[in-house]
Amino acid sequence: AQKITQTQPGMFVQEKEAVTLDCTYDTSDQSYGLFWYKQPSSGEMIFLIYQGSYDEQNATEGRYSLNFQKARKSANLVISASQLGDSAMYFCAMREPIYNQGGKLIFGQGTELSVKP
Amino acid sequence: GAGVSQSPSNKVTEKGKDVELRCDPISGHTALYWYRQSLGQGLEFLIYFQGNSAPDKSGLPSDRFSAERTGGSVSTLTIQRTQQEDSAVYLCASSRRDAEYHEQYFGPGTRLTVT
Numbered sequence: 218a219q220k221i222t223q224t225q226p227g228m229f230v231q232e233k234e235a236v237t238l239d240c241t242y243d244t245s246d247q248s249y250g251l252f253w254y255k256q257p258s259s260g261e262m263i264f265l266i267y268q269g270s271y272d273e274q275n276a277t278e279g280r281y282s283l284n285f286q287k288a289r290k291s292a293n294l295v296i297s298a299s300q301l302g303d304s305a306m307y308f309c310a311m312r313e314p315i316y317n318q319g320g321k322l323i324f325g326q327g328t329e330l331s332v333k334p
Numbered sequence: 335g336a337g338v339s340q341s342p343s344n345k346v347t348e349k350g351k352d353v354e355l356r357c358d359p360i361s362g363h364t365a366l367y368w369y370r371q372s373l374g375q376g377l378e379f380l381i382y383f384q385g386n387s388a389p390d391k392s393g394l395p396s397d398r399f400s401a402e403r404t405g406g407s408v409s410t411l412t413i414q415r416t417q418q419e420d421s422a423v424y425l426c427a428s429s430r431r432d433a434e435y436h437e438q439y440f441g442p443g444t445r446l447t448v449t
């Protein structure tokens with residue numbers, strides 16, 4: 218069965234510094250997708266970045282990058298130049314195969330990031 | 335454009351009552367998902383709809399939970415005879431099957447409190 222593990226319940230980072238949020242996953246599927254979502258205190262889940270299992274390059278999206286190490290089954294999120302508005306809960310998620318399993322998301326437990334001024 | 339909307343935003347109900355939660359997906363999104371977020375269980379998949387196909391109900395925790403999607407758009411999640419353990423935030427998400435990443439866009443959720 219698929220599983221996502223986020224081992225950091227909470228993280229602190231100084232404003233303008235970079236921070237890495239850890240995510241490891243377990244799956245027997247060859248084709249899968251990995252996502253990071255941000256959930257501010259308002260509650261809405263915001264899509265940040267995606268990495269496909271066959272993508273050879275690490276995904277980047279503005280200040281977000283995904284450090285994808287397939288052999289180690291890790292997909293860490295790196296946030297550069299942290300801002301106060303980055304304070305939120307961050308979820309790593311794996312998407313099950315679309316065409317035979319519908320593509321539902323399996324989520325990790327989340328990491329609460331606090332950015333200090 | 336408009337995002338995923340959910341109503342009500344908050345619902346307080348007495349144990350044993352039935353509740354209906356509504357989700358309006360993004361226009362043109364054929365896939366619709368319901369998830370539940372609770373302190374003890376984290377984020378859990380409940381049910382998935384894709385077009386006119388039979389829904390994937392594999393995540394529904396008991397037969398008190400049901401959902402339907404009318405006209406391939408609006409979805410209603412119904413919980414019968416609510417129990418205190420049903421208290422959670424219920425999140426709806428939608429996606430386009432032809433999108434590059436099939437990323438899911440979430441609504442703001444309905445916070446359900448069963449007293």
